[in-house]
Every structure is written in structure tokens, then in C-alpha cells.
Amino acid sequence: MNQPLDLGATTAPDSIRIIEDYEAFRRTTVRGAPTVLQVLPALVSGGVERGTVDVARALVEAGWRALVVSRGGPMVHELERVGARHIALPVYAKNPLLWRSTFDALVDLIWQEGVDLVHARSRMPAWLAWRAARRNRVPFVTTFHQRPAAANAAKRLYNSVMVRGDRVIAISHYVADRLLNEYGLDPARLRVIPRGVDLSLFDPDKVTAERLIRLSDRWRIPDGVPVVMLPARVTQWKGHGLLVDALARLERGSCHCLMVGEDEGRRSVKAALEPRIAKLGLTPHIHFVGRCDDMPAAYKLADVVVSASLDPEPFGRVMIEAQAMGRPIVAADHGGARETVLPGETGWLVKPGDPGALADGIRAALTLDGDGRRRLSERAVGHVREHFSRYQMCARTLAVYSELLDGPAARADDGAAAAV
Template sequence: MALPPDFTLLQVVPELETGGAEQSALEIARAVVRAGGRALVASRGGRMVARLEADGGELVAMPAHSKNPLVMLGSAARLVELIRREKVSLVHARSRAPAFPALWAAHATRTPFVATYHGIYKAKTGLKRWYNAVMTRGDLVIANSDYTRAHVLAEHRLDPAKVVSIPRGVDLARFDPDRIAPERVAALGEAWGIAPDDARTKILLAGRLTRIKGHLTIIAAAAKLKAQGRDDFVLLFAGDDQGRTDYRQELVAAIETAGLQEAIRIVGHCDDMPAAFLLCDLAILPTTVPESFGRAAVEPQAMGRTVIAAAHGGTMETVVDGETGWLAPPSDADAWAAALAKAIDVGPEGRARMGSIAMARARRLYRVEAMCEATLKAYERVLEARA
């Protein structure tokens, strides 16, 4: 779609290391540039900056991650100056902490403000609910799934017209099995210690090393499979600990205590997720709290891989139980052991049949182009309302 002349978008995100909000920021920046506009991203920076700049986006380095009130006030002043100097057309916040200075700057400059609800934020106190509500104080709220939209409406009592659901998109050019050279898969297998003739079912849990991702549930489930005499699987935990060294050590200790050193490997951050999904036979998303969308359940399906996901949150929309994968109760090690056993026993042919259905559905419903087009239309709607 055509953007207004001289359109400049400013997105604010804490950092550009890894994650769904960060990936969406890059995808929208690229779409804006391709549509003839400018795309600025205010952030602390990180490993994804190179991709942003390669796509024509521009980093504005600042401590957008900080929750320190004085730092936030300083960031607001910098953003006011930036908005005026660069003639920013619209501000888009993707996280709560940077949303405060971004909202203040947008109000001070009378610039349209949009926020995306990327997660289900808990609020046990009025103060926390007020903190979360910063994402709803602009012109429009974008929810990354129907599940998230329902939560926002229930939590904040907003006019339904102010909240639009735009599901996360998958870059189908990047996550295309036909475009992945075998050398990439082989190199990743070597780096992770997976021999080419390893006949075990390879199961990938992709996500940062944090308790809510459900690693401990899977370790307990794997221990149950081992107790049944099974040694026909290997689990790969791919993700950063992001400084959570205590949790990483807890996982290592749990693996050693269960005697699962040969069955579970913590392989660290992965820069080539398409190759990772091809290397593995099955992807899992055992989150202990509901995912607002669950990109790690959709990307492997786009690659033709079956998925087991926790039966709550956005994954209830993206995984069709028994058709494109399986759903299992969160935090239930017995149920996860049974689901893993079922997925292993279906065999390569059974998983391939399900994977083909999963690929067709994911490519129909979750194209990144559709997400970008809907987001740019949301921008157009806000600009027209302001005009």
C-alpha cells in the first residue's frame, strides 16, 4: 500500500537481541521502507541491528530498556527532539517501559501513538494495572492474536473499536524448506553434536532460557520416557539464558540428576532457525504461562514440521490438535511424556503427513506480508482519524 508522502515511522523497543516484539519491529521497518517511507527504531541495540540496517531501517541508540524514572524522562526529552527533527509521522511502542517516554513525547509533539500488546501482562495490583495500561493510552492498540485482544478488552475495558487483532506473521521466504541449503543443516548438526546417522527423533525447544518456557516440565517428561526404557529421542534446548545463569545451572543439574545427559542438550542461541527446524523432526512449545501468539509454534509449521504446544493462550489458535500437531496441558509432565511418545511413535511418515497440513495452514493464515499490510493499514486509519 502507498504511505503518505514523507512518512516517517518511529518504533520503540527495549533492545534488538531476540524475541517476537523485536522481530516484528524489523519486519514493519522493512515494510515501511519498501513502501517508500523511513523507519526509525529507538532501542538499546543488539545483534539484530545489522538486519535492521540491511533492510534500510535506522537505529536510534538510547536506553529504551530502562525502567529508571529519571532515565525515562531523559529518553522522553530525546524522543521529543527526535520527533521534531526527523518529522516523525507516527510513534509505535512495542513494550511497556519504553512506551512511557514514547507516549509522553508523542503527546508533547501531538504525534499519533500506537502500541502493540505482544504479551499477556499480569496485574495483581492497581499500580501494575496502571503500568500495563500505558499500552492502551494511544490512538490504537494492536493485539498480536485474538486471544490477546480478548484479554486487553477484558482487562482495560476499552472500546472494542480501539483494539485490532493482527496476528504475527512468518517470513515465508526465510522459513522455506526449499531454500535451505543442506550445508546449513549439516553445519548446525555438527555444531550441536548431532551425527548425520543419528536415528533418534530430534525434538527442538526454541526459546530463551527462562522458567516460563517449560524446560523443567520437559526434563521431567523425558525422565519418564527414560524410565519406560526409551532412548529413541534427543531434546535440544536452543536459546539464550540472557543472564539467567542460575536457571541455566538449575536445568543442567536437573538433566544430570535424571541421567539425561545423552538425551538433552542445551545448545545456546541459534542464528539459523530455519536450518534448526529442518535438522529436527518435531518442535515443542511447553510454556507454563499462555503465549500471546507463540511464534515458535508457527515457524516450524511453515517449514512442514509438526508441533506439540501447551494447550492455552495463542497456541490454541495456531495449532490444530491431532491435525497439524498436538496440544498438551501445561506443566503436566505425565501428559507431555505421553504426547512426546505419541509424536515419536507416529514415525517419519506420519509426521510428514501432518507437517504438510501444518505448512499449508500456516502459509495461508500467517504470512508476514499480511501482517505488515494490516499494520500499515492501521497506521493509515490512525493518520486519517487525526487529520
């Protein structure tokens, strides 16, 4: 696995000390502490939002100023608690009537706040932020979180703003390869920075019995039955239907399945599945529990965690969160999963879209004996702590910022977008 920086990783789980010290990045500019502006659609929930808050926290701890522009959301409170500042602007809006006023507001904000670098994390905000950064002659960074596939030329053009950064961060080598091959990105501007887990939060030893009991009672988990968990928003491509078909191939009642994730706005997917679940006789064994506010405890309740995505995951945060909690992961063998799951050591990679292969993977995980589960758990925890910590993600991101601020930025030509 390619690691951009050696940040002192170790391999033995019990020898790892969780230290997040960003003093090496402490610096000043002619105007004082550097100021970084991150731009994204909203601060509601999800991996993009989590990464934004994590980097903002690292910036503050390094003595920098952290600003975030979005339409707002529940995570604004968390952002402000770490010492960052939020500014609400409709950068998410696809209404052309709002673009000019939003662009002008961004230009003014960058100027008035003395912003030294702009970092965009989503496509619509990136179009506005890219031009606003250019107007103020400050470096522009993007992180490509999305699936890079584009069905037509218009979609490719829309995506292309994400490769116009002075530095382009890909969240996996899978995404990086797609950007290089499909968008003509200059490799000199590309950096691969995998997503990271908060090891102080996703720590099996820190989840109390009270937290486990609270979730178990709320979800009415039957005693003595192994738990199979799919943590994902209820959408077609996340593979809920595939998992249902896989469970039908296992002995009836041999496990209890928890579908953990929001289904608001996607109730048709759940509604379409429920008659199928009933026809297969699985209604007592499958429970859609909705959003969970304590995912570390949820993972610890699981005997097996599944990622059944029909399309390749750009990265797949579920895979590293489950392993951080010492849980076996069964995932589709494509996309980012190939970079995070060690087959036969921390989990299983199975043929994508194949319910029989998924059932075999779940069965193999459920039949591990005590020693096998312990060894897998130790290896999984050590693997995530070695390669996928929040500190590593944030330190590598601050290194990209420093690279641009320390010397002449290798600016992308305004007209040199990727081939579209």
C-alpha cells in the same frame, strides 16, 4: 480463526507464491513520504525486535520513512540494511533521573524529523513515547506483546500505557480478550494482528544439506535417533523442567533432546536442572546447545518441536516457525497456541503443566508413519502460509497506520487509561 483483512490467502502449499508488494500503501503527506517512528528497548533478539525490523522493511518498500529508537544492539545492522534509520536513546531506562532528558529528546526528534505516527512496542518506552506523541499531536499506536497478567495495582498501572494508543494492536485474540476484560480497552481502538513468519527464510525446501550437517556436527546429534527440540530461552516458565520430566516417561534413549536457546543471566535454571537430569539417567540424551544462528535448519533437524510453557504464551512464535518448516508441534493447550496449532492436523495441544500429557503428545508425534508425517507437514506449511506470513502481519500494520493518517484519529483521552 478471525482474520482482520482478506489478503488473498490460499490453502494449497504448492500453489502459494510468496509476494510481498506494499504498493497499495504508497502515499504522501503535505510534507512528503509519511514517517513512522517505532520505539522499543533494544534491538538484540526476540519476537518484538523481529517484528520491528519486518515492519520497518515494509514501510521502506511502501515508500515511507522508517525510524527506530532503542538503545541499539546486533539487529541495528539488519535494520539499516533494509533502509531504516536507527537513533540510540535510553528509552529502556527505569532511572527517573534519565526520563526528562529522554522525553525532551523524543519530543525534539518527532518535531525535527516530521514524524507522522509513533508506534511503541514495550511499556517503559511507551510511557515516554506516549507523552512525546501527545506533545507533538501525532497519532500513537501500541502493540501489546507481553503477557497481560498483572499481579497488583502497581503492575496494572505500569501496563496500562499499552492501552492508551489511538490504536492498540494485540498479537493474538488471547491477548485481546485480556485487554478488553482486565483493562477496559475500548473495542473500537483494538486491532488483532498475529505475528508473521518470513516465508522466504522459513522454507523447508531452501535449507541445504550443508547447513544441516554443520548444525548436526556442532551439536553432536547421534545418528538414527529422533530429535525432540525445545526452542526457548532457558527460563523457569518456558517449561524446560517439565520437558525433562516428560522425557523421563519415554523409553530411555528413544530420542535425543535439544534445548535451543540462550541461558545467559539464567544459568541458575540450567544449573538446577542438570542434577535432576543426571538422577533420571538422561544426561546423554539432553543437550543444552545455547543460541542458534540458523533456526530454519535447526527446525528441519527436529522430528518434534515442543512448546512447554507453564504460563500461557501471548502468541508463541515457535509454534508458527515449526509449522512453517513442516514439523509436528506439541504445545501446552493455553494462550496463543490455541490460535496457531490445529490439534490432530498440524500438531498436538496437551494439558499444561502435565509431564504425562506432554510425554503422550511427544510419543504420538514420534510414532507417526511416513504418510502421516507427510500429510501433517503439508497441512502445517499451508496453515502458516495461509494465516501467519510476514506479509500479512506487515500489511495489516500498515493498514492501521493508514487508518489513522487518512482521517481524524480516534485519540484516546489523556486521562482515560484502562481501569486500574
